[in-house]
Amino acid sequence: MTTKRNSGKTLKWALFALYAFVVAAMAAATFLEKWHGTQYVADRVYGSWWFCAAWAALAAVGIAWFVRRRVRRPCTVAVHLAFALMLAGALVTHLTAKRGVVHLRMGEATGNYLVLRGDSVAERPLPFTLRLESFETAYYEGTKAPRDYTTRFTITDGDGTHRCLVSMNNICRHRGYRFYQNDYDADMKGSILSVNSDPWGIAVTYSGYALLFVALVWMLLDPRGGFRTALRSPLLRRGALALGLLLAFGASSNAATTLPREAADSLGRLHILYNGRICPLQTFAIDFVKKVHGRASYGGLTAEQVLSGWLFWPDEWAAEPFVKVGGGELKSTLQLPGYMPLSAFFVPEMGGYILGPYVEEYYRGNRDAFHKQAAEIDDRLMLAMQLRRGALLKVFPHTHGGQTDWFAPADRLSAGMTAGQQQYIKGVFALLAEEAAAGDMASVERIIGKMAAYQRQNGGRSLPSGVQVWAERAYNAFPYATVLFVVCLAMGLALLASEIVRMSSPSARGVSALRRRRVVWRVCFGVMAVAFATLTFCGALRWVASGNVPMSNGYETMLLMAWFVMLLSMVAARRFAIALALGSTMAGFFLLVSHVGQMDPAITNIMPVLNSPLLSLHVSVIMLAFALLSLTFVCGVAALGVAAAHRLRGRHGSVAEPIEGLQLLSRLLLYPALAALGIGTFVGAVWANVSWGQYWGWDAKETWALITLMVYAVAVHTGTIPALRRPLCYHAFMAASFVTILMTYFGVNYFLGSGMHTYA
Numbered sequence: 101m102t103t104k105r106n107s108g109k110t111l112k113w114a115l116f117a118l119y120a121f122v123v124a125a126m127a128a129a130t131f132l133e134k135w136h137g138t139q140y141v142a143d144r145v146y147g148s149w150w151f152c153a154a155w156a157a158l159a160a161v162g163i164a165w166f167v168r169r170r171v172r173r174p175c176t177v178a179v180h181l182a183f184a185l186m187l188a189g190a191l192v193t194h195l196t197a198k199r200g201v202v203h204l205r206m207g208e209a210t211g212n213y214l215v216l217r218g219d220s221v222a223e224r225p226l227p228f229t230l231r232l233e234s235f236e237t238a239y240y241e242g243t244k245a246p247r248d249y250t251t252r253f254t255i256t257d258g259d260g261t262h263r264c265l266v267s268m269n270n271i272c273r274h275r276g277y278r279f280y281q282n283d284y285d286a287d288m289k290g291s292i293l294s295v296n297s298d299p300w301g302i303a304v305t306y307s308g309y310a311l312l313f314v315a316l317v318w319m320l321l322d323p324r325g326g327f328r329t330a331l332r333s334p335l336l337r338r339g340a341l342a343l344g345l346l347l348a349f350g351a352s353s354n355a356a357t358t359l360p361r362e363a364a365d366s367l368g369r370l371h372i373l374y375n376g377r378i379c380p381l382q383t384f385a386i387d388f389v390k391k392v393h394g395r396a397s398y399g400g401l402t403a404e405q406v407l408s409g410w411l412f413w414p415d416e417w418a419a420e421p422f423v424k425v426g427g428g429e430l431k432s433t434l435q436l437p438g439y440m441p442l443s444a445f446f447v448p449e450m451g452g453y454i455l456g457p458y459v460e461e462y463y464r465g466n467r468d469a470f471h472k473q474a475a476e477i478d479d480r481l482m483l484a485m486q487l488r489r490g491a492l493l494k495v496f497p498h499t500h501g502g503q504t505d506w507f508a509p510a511d512r513l514s515a516g517m518t519a520g521q522q523q524y525i526k527g528v529f530a531l532l533a534e535e536a537a538a539g540d541m542a543s544v545e546r547i548i549g550k551m552a553a554y555q556r557q558n559g560g561r562s563l564p565s566g567v568q569v570w571a572e573r574a575y576n577a578f579p580y581a582t583v584l585f586v587v588c589l590a591m592g593l594a595l596l597a598s599e600i601v602r603m604s605s606p607s608a609r610g611v612s613a614l615r616r617r618r619v620v621w622r623v624c625f626g627v628m629a630v631a632f633a634t635l636t637f638c639g640a641l642r643w644v645a646s647g648n649v650p651m652s653n654g655y656e657t658m659l660l661m662a663w664f665v666m667l668l669s670m671v672a673a674r675r676f677a678i679a680l681a682l683g684s685t686m687a688g689f690f691l692l693v694s695h696v697g698q699m700d701p702a703i704t705n706i707m708p709v710l711n712s713p714l715l716s717l718h719v720s721v722i723m724l725a726f727a728l729l730s731l732t733f734v735c736g737v738a739a740l741g742v743a744a745a746h747r748l749r750g751r752h753g754s755v756a757e758p759i760e761g762l763q764l765l766s767r768l769l770l771y772p773a774l775a776a777l778g779i780g781t782f783v784g785a786v787w788a789n790v791s792w793g794q795y796w797g798w799d800a801k802e803t804w805a806l807i808t809l810m811v812y813a814v815a816v817h818t819g820t821i822p823a824l825r826r827p828l829c830y831h832a833f834m835a836a837s838f839v840t841i842l843m844t845y846f847g848v849n850y851f852l853g854s855g856m857h858t859y860a
Contacts, residue, residue: 327768
């Protein structure tokens with residue numbers, strides 16, 4: 101018996117060691133990729149014999165432990181069998197798949213594809229020949245932003261010829277080979293396709309995916325499973341988690357000359373080609389003021405008024421302390437104020453442009469904090485200088501041969517324009533400046549009206565619809581994320597702090613206090629409902645304005661995560677009152693990150709590869725999982741805070757019940773989070789396979805998503821790790837696990853900065 105027990109312990113610790121080793125190896129590889137490049141880790145880690153052996157050993161030991169514990173519950177068996185199938189599929193792909201690229205030139209036939217082997221390129225034969233017929237790039241109307249790439253080619257196989265078309269998210273299949281759009285030649289006469297042949301590996305892997313999706317849903321529905329067991333908890337039935345809440349809710353400068361608000365508003369209603377799309381000039385004005393000044397307005401003026409000032413009274417505005425310097429090494433070293441006039445950076449007695457030498461040193465490789473700040477200020481100054489030259493004002497469309505191009509007064513105009521059109525484009529802003537200087541606002545409005553008519557006449561199909569314009573102007577009219585993060589974060593932190601104090605102090609649970617908390621809870625729930633409706637309206641406006649589901653960049657996915665947290669916390673708050681405090685805190689945190697982080701809130705056209713319904717499903721389900729897991733983090737912090745406060749206050753009573761209640765809430769969130777994370781991750785793998793022929797490429801974000809899934813999955817294995825049944829141990833683990841989410845979402849984007857997922 102002792103020998104059998106010892107062998108069981110050995111097997112268990114071998115499983116722990118292998119599991120930790122695989123997770124640590126994947127995490128280390130993402131850092132090695134940053135320092136040594138993608139090919140380095142592809143050859144020395146992900147494609148190495150020892151990495152494959154580690155996964156194989158983990159699978160073998162895991163199966164042995166599974167058998168030893170005599171696990172018979174069908175849904176549990178199905179989940180683990182699904183992962184075994186996926187590993188088997190990955191091994192089959194690794195051993196048997198053919199993958200490379202084929203370079204096609206117009207009118208030339210080829211029967212080979214190229215394979216990268218380390219630092220060399222090898223040529224492999226295809227069982228047929230390919231011939232390029234055409235390659236085209238489709239653009240968003242009136243812009244040079246690519247919407248899709250299309251390659252048309254023929255396959256000659258024996259005596260037959262087959263016509264094929266490949267575009268983004270649209271592949272061509274022939275005799276077990278699949279072709280994907282990869283790249284193209286600069287002269288537009290050549291196309292580069294990815295080629296992939298993996299009939300066995302994909303079949304096994306997809307079987308694993310399908311089984312996993314079914315098993316994860318089954319796990320939530322299984323009456324004997326952990327999720328349904330938690331729902332039957334006595335704590336839940338007798339309402340021990342109905343915890344109370346507390347409610348907690350603080351000079352313009354004399355700017356230079358500008359247009360009156362009404363005339364500036366008319367100017368803002370014109371359209372402009374900006375950020376790769378046609379949008380209201382108001383959007384450009386807001387972005388210009390934010391980027392140069394750091395805020396959306398200046399001296400009580402609207403962004404459109406500020407823009408008109410820079411356009412029509414440039415010398416006055418060059419003397420305004422408008423350019424943001426901010427804090428940092430350059431400011432402290434040169435003892436500069438927080439804001440400076442544009443003219444102050446150009447001093448003839450000091451050699452002209454005073455930042456010039458520092459900026460030149462920055463681009464020569466001196467990237468310390470001082471020179472980095474000099475380059476950032478230089479970007480703001482160049483934006484203002486380009487505006488003064490008229491280089492940014494692409495407000496004049498010209499449609500010829502069904503194609504619309506937009507021009508600025510400083511551009512080289514199209515030869516297809518008439519002399520009158522060219523003269524109008526070159527001179528209309530000067531005419532506007534004359535009338536504005538004379539104070540004739542009626543003439544200014546009339547000229548702007550004629551510019552709008554010119555755009556309607558010459559803009560073709562590139563102009564956005566009236567509904568899109570209304571949606572974007574409504575979106576620009578209110579700082580949704582800023583206001584919501586202040587409201588949610590302030591309310592959430594106050595409520596969370598009050599809950600920690602209340603749960604650690606039994607004396608604060610009287611009848612009168614309970615009545616007050618119920619009133620406050622209703623008020624706070626109403627505030628959360630209004631915040632949720634506001635954020636929903638904000639997302640809808642972005643959706644209508646861009647024409648794309650708002651989940652294609654980091655800013656939009658942060659808003660989506662906050663939206664899910666709000667929704668989930670309001671649903672859970674009906675049973676768990678503390679969920680309102682937890683949800684408000686995390687929603688405020690995500691909105692704060694979207695507001696002050698390195699995320700660009702500008703509405704943009706999406707990249708061609710992102711235009712897929714699978715992407716929408718992948719991102720939304722992953723964001724749902726992250727939202728749920730973020731709430732388990734707040735549960736953990738709250739529980740640890742309650743325990744710490746109880747000790748500091750010298751209480752001798754027990755705080756077990758509230759901490760156990762938080763553990764129950766956390767587990768109720770954990771199971772659907774794991775299901776959503778597993779489904780979302782592997783839906784992403786299917787999307788990747790459809791888009792570029794590789795369902796798992798060990799991209800840094802893919803790798804950290806897998807690490808996150810593996811780390812959080814530990815928390816449901818309480819039979820193997822009994823310590824996680826203890827509330828404080830469980831909460832500490834859940835709080836620490838949140839680091840993997842931070843690394844998946846922020847670390848990959850802003851520190852590792854590698855891989856195809858860094859846009860989000």
